[in-house]
Amino acid sequence: VRDKLVALMVALLFVVAAVPLGSQHSQISHSAATTAGSNVLVIGDTTAPDTTDLNPIKIITTYYMAETYSSMIGWDSQGNLVPLLAQSWSVSASGLNYTFNLRPNLEWSDGQPLNSSDVAFTFNLITEQSPLWYYLFSAIQVPNSSTVTGESLAPGSITTPNATQIDFNLLTPASTFLIYAGGQPIYPEHYYASQNLTANNPNLSTMVGSGPFIPTSYTPGTELDMTANPHYFGGAPHLSGVIFKYFTTSASAEIALESGAIDLLQGVPPPDVSTVAKTPGIVIGTEEDQSNIYLIFNMYPELADNTTNPVSNILVREAIAYALDLPGILNASFGSSQYYKLANQIEVPNMYYNGGPIQNTTIPNPAYPQNVTYAESLLKLAGYPNGFTLSLIYPSGGIASAGTAVTLKMVQLMQSELSQLGITLNLISDDSTDYNNVVFNANPPKTWNLVLSVISESPDGDVAPFYMVSSLGGNSGAGGFNAGGYNVTAFNNLVLEEENTTGAGRVALFQQIDGYIYQQLPVLEIYYEIQIVAWSNQFQGFELGLGNPWHDYWGSLKMQSLANVSYVGSATSTTSSSSSSPSTTSSSSSSMTTSSSMVTSSLVTSTSTSTSMTTSVVTSTSSITSTSSTTSSSSSTLLIAGAIVVVIIVIAAVAALMMRRRPGGSGPAASNPTT
Amino acid sequence: MALGRYLLKRCIVALLLIFLVASLNFVIVHLTPGGPQTIFLLNPHISPQGRQLILKQFGLDKPLYVQYEIYIVGMFTGNWGTSYFYNEPAFSVIAQRVPATLLLMVPSLILTILIGVLFGVIGARKPFSFVDRFLSSLAFFFYAMPAFWLGFVLLTFFVLYLHVLPAAGMTSTTGGGSVTDILSHLLLPMASLTLVNLANFSLLMRSSLMEVMDQNYITTARGKGLSERLIFFRHAMRNAMLPTVTMTGLFVGFLLTGAILTESVFTWPGLGLLTFNSIETRDYPIILSLFFMFSIMIITANLVTDVIYGFLDPRISFD
Numbered sequence: 005v006r007d008k009l010v011a012l013m014v015a016l017l018f019v020v021a022a023v024p025l026g027s028q029h030s031q032i033s034h035s036a037a038t039t040a041g042s043n044v045l046v047i048g049d050t051t052a053p054d055t056t057d058l059n060p061i062k063i064i065t066t067y068y069m070a071e072t073y074s075s076m077i078g079w080d081s082q083g084n085l086v087p088l089l090a091q092s093w094s095v096s097a098s099g100l101n102y103t104f105n106l107r108p109n110l111e112w113s114d115g116q117p118l119n120s121s122d123v124a125f126t127f128n129l130i131t132e133q134s135p136l137w138y139y140l141f142s143a144i145q146v147p148n149s150s151t152v153t154g155e156s157l158a159p160g161s162i163t164t165p166n167a168t169q170i171d172f173n174l175l176t177p178a179s180t181f182l183i184y185a186g187g188q189p190i191y192p193e194h195y196y197a198s199q200n201l202t203a204n205n206p207n208l209s210t211m212v213g214s215g216p217f218i219p220t221s222y223t224p225g226t227e228l229d230m231t232a233n234p235h236y237f238g239g240a241p242h243l244s245g246v247i248f249k250y251f252t253t254s255a256s257a258e259i260a261l262e263s264g265a266i267d268l269l270q271g272v273p274p275p276d277v278s279t280v281a282k283t284p285g286i287v288i289g290t291e292e293d294q295s296n297i298y299l300i301f302n303m304y305p306e307l308a309d310n311t312t313n314p315v316s317n318i319l320v321r322e323a324i325a326y327a328l329d330l331p332g333i334l335n336a337s338f339g340s341s342q343y344y345k346l347a348n349q350i351e352v353p354n355m356y357y358n359g360g361p362i363q364n365t366t367i368p369n370p371a372y373p374q375n376v377t378y379a380e381s382l383l384k385l386a387g388y389p390n391g392f393t394l395s396l397i398y399p400s401g402g403i404a405s406a407g408t409a410v411t412l413k414m415v416q417l418m419q420s421e422l423s424q425l426g427i428t429l430n431l432i433s434d435d436s437t438d439y440n441n442v443v444f445n446a447n448p449p450k451t452w453n454l455v456l457s458v459i460s461e462s463p464d465g466d467v468a469p470f471y472m473v474s475s476l477g478g479n480s481g482a483g484g485f486n487a488g489g490y491n492v493t494a495f496n497n498l499v500l501e502e503e504n505t506t507g508a509g510r511v512a513l514f515q516q517i518d519g520y521i522y523q524q525l526p527v528l529e530i531y532y533e534i535q536i537v538a539w540s541n542q543f544q545g546f547e548l549g550l551g552n553p554w555h556d557y558w559g560s561l562k563m564q565s566l567a568n569v570s571y572v573g574s575a576t577s578t579t580s581s582s583s584s585s586p587s588t589t590s591s592s593s594s595s596m597t598t599s600s601s602m603v604t605s606s607l608v609t610s611t612s613t614s615t616s617m618t619t620s621v622v623t624s625t626s627s628i629t630s631t632s633s634t635t636s637s638s639s640s641t642l643l644i645a646g647a648i649v650v651v652i653i654v655i656a657a658v659a660a661l662m663m664r665r666r667p668g669g670s671g672p673a674a675s676n677p678t679t
Numbered sequence: 680m681a682l683g684r685y686l687l688k689r690c691i692v693a694l695l696l697i698f699l700v701a702s703l704n705f706v707i708v709h710l711t712p713g714g715p716q717t718i719f720l721l722n723p724h725i726s727p728q729g730r731q732l733i734l735k736q737f738g739l740d741k742p743l744y745v746q747y748e749i750y751i752v753g754m755f756t757g758n759w760g761t762s763y764f765y766n767e768p769a770f771s772v773i774a775q776r777v778p779a780t781l782l783l784m785v786p787s788l789i790l791t792i793l794i795g796v797l798f799g800v801i802g803a804r805k806p807f808s809f810v811d812r813f814l815s816s817l818a819f820f821f822y823a824m825p826a827f828w829l830g831f832v833l834l835t836f837f838v839l840y841l842h843v844l845p846a847a848g849m850t851s852t853t854g855g856g857s858v859t860d861i862l863s864h865l866l867l868p869m870a871s872l873t874l875v876n877l878a879n880f881s882l883l884m885r886s887s888l889m890e891v892m893d894q895n896y897i898t899t900a901r902g903k904g905l906s907e908r909l910i911f912f913r914h915a916m917r918n919a920m921l922p923t924v925t926m927t928g929l930f931v932g933f934l935l936t937g938a939i940l941t942e943s944v945f946t947w948p949g950l951g952l953l954t955f956n957s958i959e960t961r962d963y964p965i966i967l968s969l970f971f972m973f974s975i976m977i978i979t980a981n982l983v984t985d986v987i988y989g990f991l992d993p994r995i996s997f998d
Contacts, residue, residue, distance in 0.1 A: 052956070054764035062766065135732035153732060202736075205766045224765060224772070225956055226848060226948040249848065252952065253944035255831060256847055263838045265846035437711075437961055652820065657809075659816035 024346065043571050045543055048266035049258045050249035052225045060191050061134035061206045069189055071246075071563040072213035073238065074236065076123070078564065079187030085183075089118070089190060089214065090172055090566070099177035099506040102185065106168040111235040112192050114212045114473035120164035125193035126183075131157050135204060137242040141185065143178035152202060177504045190214065216241045226250055242545070242570035254407070261286070263536060268539040269548075270561055273407035274343040278539050287541050291548035292345055295404045295533040297458050297474075299396075300488040301526060304449035315394065315453050319386035321525040325372040327379040327425050328418060337414040338406075343536065344368070347529035349522045366515045367522050367585050376424055383425055391426020397443060398456040400433035404533050415456060429454075448489050454485060458533075473526045474499045490526035537561055545569040682989070689985070693978045700974040700995035701754055701967075705747055715763045715961045716741070737763050754971050760964030769964040773950065773972065780949035781847055783865065784793075784938070787872040788930055794873065795880025796923065802881070803888035803919075804911065822915065830871045830944035834963075837867060847946035847990055869947040872938055876930075883926055888919040922992060928984030 056062035063069055068096040075091035090104040110118035132151040148156035163171045174181060195212040207221050214237070217230035228248040232241040249266055251257035256271055261269045262283045272280055272288070281288050301315045314320045334344050349371040383389065396418070402411040412433075432444060432452070443455050459472050469475055474492040478500060498520065502513040515550050521527065539546060547565035697927060736751070753760055759769040798818060802811035803861050821829065837844045849864050891897065891914055900910045942951035950969065957965040989995045 054960070056764055056766045059766060135736070152736075203766075223948060224775075224944065249946075251847060251946050252955065256834070256944055256946060259834050259838055260846035261829075263842065263846045384869055404816075437959070652817075656813050656816040656820055659812070659819075 006544055012645075013425045015551060028331060042092070043242075043248055045243050045268065045569060045571070046247045046266045048249050048251060048260055049268045050251050050254050050257055050271065052226065053222075055205050055222065055224055058197065058208065058211075058219055058222065058579050059201055060189075061129065061201045061275075062136065062205075067563050068219065068228065068248075070215070071217050071316075071566065072211070072215045072219060073189030073191060074214045074564065075187045075189050078108070078184070082625055085186070090186070093186065094183070095182060095506065100174045102153070102172040102174070102182065104170045104186070106170070107237060108168060110214070110237055112195070112212050112214055113218050113235050115165075115192055115235060116192070116212070116625075118190070118192070118214055119167040120170045121167075121188050122193045123170045124162045124164050125197065126191045127162055128157055129191060129196065129201075130188070131155055140188075141181070143174040143176050143181055144172060146175075161222055165638075177506055179503055179506050179510055182506075190553075199440065213627070216564060217246045219242075219612075236567060238564075238567050241567040246566060258638060264540070267543055268537065268561075270535065270537050271405040272536040273405070273410070274340070275407065275409055276340045276535065277343075277536055277538075284329045287543050289537045289539070289546065289548050290342060290558070291535050291537065293533050293535045295458050295460050297348060297403055297406075297456070297533060298347065298455050299528040299530065300443075300454075300455040301528070302453050302487075303343045303448055303491075303526060304490045306449055307453070308446075308449055308451045312390050313449070313453055314386070317386050318525060319382045320388065323379040323382035323425060324422065324427070325487050325525060325528050325586065326375045326382065327372040328421055328528075329531060330373075331415040333414060333421070336417060337410045339572060341364070343534050344531040345534060346654040347531050349518070349529050360611070366519055369485065372528075379425055387626055388426075391428065393428040393430060394422075394453040395451075396454040397432045397439065399453045400435050403456050404458045405535065411456070443487050444485060457487070470503065471519060476500060476503075488526055490524070492524070494523070495520050521627075535561075542571060544572050545570055555615065682986075686986070689982055692899075693982055696978055697971075698751075699973055700978075701751060701786055701971055702747075704911075704967055704970040704974070708741065708963055709746075711961070717962060723771075735770045739963075750967060754967070759968040759971070761892055763962050764960055764967050765962075765965070769968040772951070772965060773784050773968055775883045776948065776950045779947060780942075782849075782861070782950065783868055783872070783947055783949055786865070787869045787876075788927075790869065790873045790925060791876045792880055792923070795877050796884050798877070798881035799884025799888060800916075802885040803892070806885075806889055811885070815885070818878035818881045821874040822876075824875060825940075826871060826875045826938065827940040827944045828877060830868070830941055833871055834944065849948055868938075868947050872941055879926060879930075880923060881990075883922050884919065885924045888915060891919045894918075913971070917991070921988065924987055924991060928980045928987075929977075931980045931983075936996050 078088045138153040143159035145155040402408045471485040545568040939951035
């Protein structure tokens with residue numbers, strides 16, 4: 005009897021423990037805004053920045069500093085250049101002289117004036133001290149062995165005639181100079197001039213900036229706090245601050261979003277979207293970012309182990325391209341055509357050239373329609389009637405932000421479609437560091453035939469051809485981004501010509517480049533990534549779209565646009581979406597006229613699961629959030645709690661009863677049967 | 680006297696061991712494919728020259744034996760190097776994380792031992808009774824669960840369904856930091872760690888108590904007419920505690936290593952999370968310093984356990 009009593013007591017203990025927890029529910033609000041002070045936006049992310057990311061010369065992940073420091077020029081969602089710190093700019097006919105005119109009376113967040121000397125200081129700082137970024141401004145640099153980078157500004161390359169005017173005088177024409185110089189965040193001379201940034205990171209408690217939000221404290225790997233900049237040139241932000249919270253797994257981050265601990269989550273994995281969208285008060289937005297996912301072909305005739313590399317043969321590459329039904333593979337992997345955009349062997353779907361998208365129509369659409377019999381005949385022609393074995397390396401954590409499951413399905417479907425041709429595809433997954441090592445860092449010829457890779461394109465379209473398939477930007481050798489080792493002089497010259505051309509001639513050169521890649525197939529482009537952003541409808545004004553080339557975007561969320569985000573709470577949500585993202589809506593309607601639009605924004609609400617290209621109104625039913633829903637469900641949650649406790653107890657009790665048969669014998673843990 | 684000599688001998692062996700482990704750590708870390716520079720490969724803008732500059736800044740352009748010498752000398756002289764990605768001395772990066780890990784691990788360890796020993800005692804008092812089997816099954820039930828999975832179950836249940844506990848981190852976003860705030864954040868990770876480790880102690884305590892209760896001296900004590908209660912708590916408990924002390928020593932060694940999976944699930948800003956992130960980015964100074972610290976912790980804990988043994992068990996002498 006006493007045994008039973010003790011068992012009952014233990015059971016009661018569990019129930020009692022659950023009761024006070026259940027009754028406290030009303031104290032916890034669903035919205036992070038209410039707990040964090042209604043004017044603070046809490047953003048969740050699964051990759052935390054390193055502390056060096058808050059150091060102007062050591063940044064790898066750029067969007068935090070893009071929030072803190074404005075650049076002279078930005079981009080709107082249609083790719084038009086828009087004035088930020090600079091109110092106007094001009095380029096000379098020779099393409100060698102650039103003039104930027106700053107707005108008058110600009111101020112740093114501490115009230116100090118922001119003027120042309122800060123701009124000159126910035127370019128000097130980057131050139132001499134930033135190993136990562138000096139490279140962008142090679143057109144104004146000369147070698148100098150005494151600096152960290154081995155470069156310094158060419159004498160007379162930057163002049164500041166007055167407080168608001170900056171003149172750049174280039175040594176050679178550079179097509180991308182306008183966007184990189186214009187997009188470069190400008191740093192405060194009075195704050196950084198006396199600091200040794202190579203040795204120390206800036207002190208966040210005194211940090212000075214020009215963007216809408218300035219970092220105030222950072223707990224590495226956990227939380228980054230930013231406060232509004234009252235001196236922001238676009239007017240003081242509506243929010244009083246932004247907080248980034250970091251999670252190691254997207255599952256933890258999704259739980260935080262659904263529970264209201266965070267207000268916005270960037271990069272929701274496609275398979276989880278439907279679950280997240282079911283949460284009341286959550287708005288889902290999708291937006292193309294600039295990540296281009298593609299297959300790299302190893303171009304060397306022999307691999308590192310001296311085996312023949314069939315894909316070095318153009319016929320084999322074509323056979324593979326024609327054998328794959330890419331739309332089918334992607335649809336099956338993502339579960340919906342909403343979450344990817346077919347790439348069709350064009351570097352950038354819309355090249356933005358001096359403000360305005362240009363559509364490349366020189367490539368057939370689709371580039372390589374699936375045709376297995378044709379692919380088989382190509383293989384026969386190449387001398388492989390009976391197929392062969394290939395290796396495909398892919399990142400084990402998933403490609404870009406597609407996630408592990410989607411990526412695995414994608415490569416498995418490729419495997420099965422290629423097996424029709426007699427090609428055996430060995431799938432090899434590597435963790436990100438291994439992957440980078442084997443794919444990019446290893447000396448050629450590498451150990452693989454195919455790699456699933458990603459390149460982040462700039463909206464200007466200069467990145468992919470230059471780095472992906474030419475030997476110009478870091479050769480095919482160790483450490484180069486051109487991992488396949490495609491190295492054709494004619495193509496390199498074409499890319500070089502494009503790099504040095506300013507003016508309308510560039511468009512024709514881009515089309516030639518695309519045509520080259522279409523015919524030579526050094527890479528097979530698969531899709532452009534669509535970023536999925538989920539946020540609480542208690543906030544409005546988010547702008548998805550392209551940022552400036554210096555990554556003033558985070559996936560697809562424009563960092564400087566957070567200045568326009570405001571907290572509306574749950575009561576006023578009926579008006580929320582009508583003004584929620586004016587630029588995305590206007591741009592989507594205009595860009596829908598072109599077949600491949602850079603901006604395909606959509607808003608999905610929890611109540612209306614349909615995607616709409618126009619704004620979808622967040623209904624008030626969904627926005628009366630958890631305060632009421634938790635109250636009504638409190639009794640049922642308590643029941644579930646009780647049920648689970650009971651189930652655990654029953655399981656343990658049943659297990660206990662089943663072990664009953666051997667009293668006194670050697671029980672499960674009796675280690676010393678006395679014999 | 681004997682204790683002093685014993686301690687000295689053990690300390691010398693421990694130092695040698697630490698040196699060996701530190702060397703092994705260096706080899707293992709540098710054997711892992713890739714290096715800190717691979718993170719820069721993700722950005723096509725960074726030129727090969729730029730990458731070489733970065734390697735030089737990290738000191739990775741030097742020959743490996745020179746790097747080893749710098750590392751070993753640094754470890755034993757307190758210069759643990761500068762983190763590549765925090766741009767701060769590795770020691771201070773680690774020191775910032777220690778309090779969070781201790782806050783999670785110490786209460787969880789104490790709770791695990793207390794409940795575990797209690798379960799074990801209850802079970803051993805009436806072996807194979809319903810209560811015994813019930814508690815054993817309960818401990819097994821949680822022991823069989825992967826820690827991170829239990830963490831997600833707890834999160835889903837208490838955070839998403841009940842809305843009673845915060846989702847992640849150590850403090851609330853603003854207005855956090857009060858004792859109740861930290862406690863509410865601590866509850867779930869602590870509970871999941873405790874539940875998963877419970878069986879280690881309860882089953883050990885139970886089996887060693889049962890073993891002791893069969894010994895001749897217990898029979899003697901019974902023969903002397905001592906009460907069952909006195910025999911159990913005075914004569915049996917003290918001897919049965921020995922394996923539990925060993926187990927505790929092992930667990931104390933793991934105190935600072937943190938619970939990597941649990942910290943990840945609950946975004947607890949401790950050493951486990953730091954280890955995880957540093958291995959991902961191949962931040963050699965941090966990884967090596969952490970490993971160095973962990974080895975010192977575990978070796979010291981073993982030493983202390985051995986000494987405590989001597990006090991608990993008079994049969995053990997320090998010769």
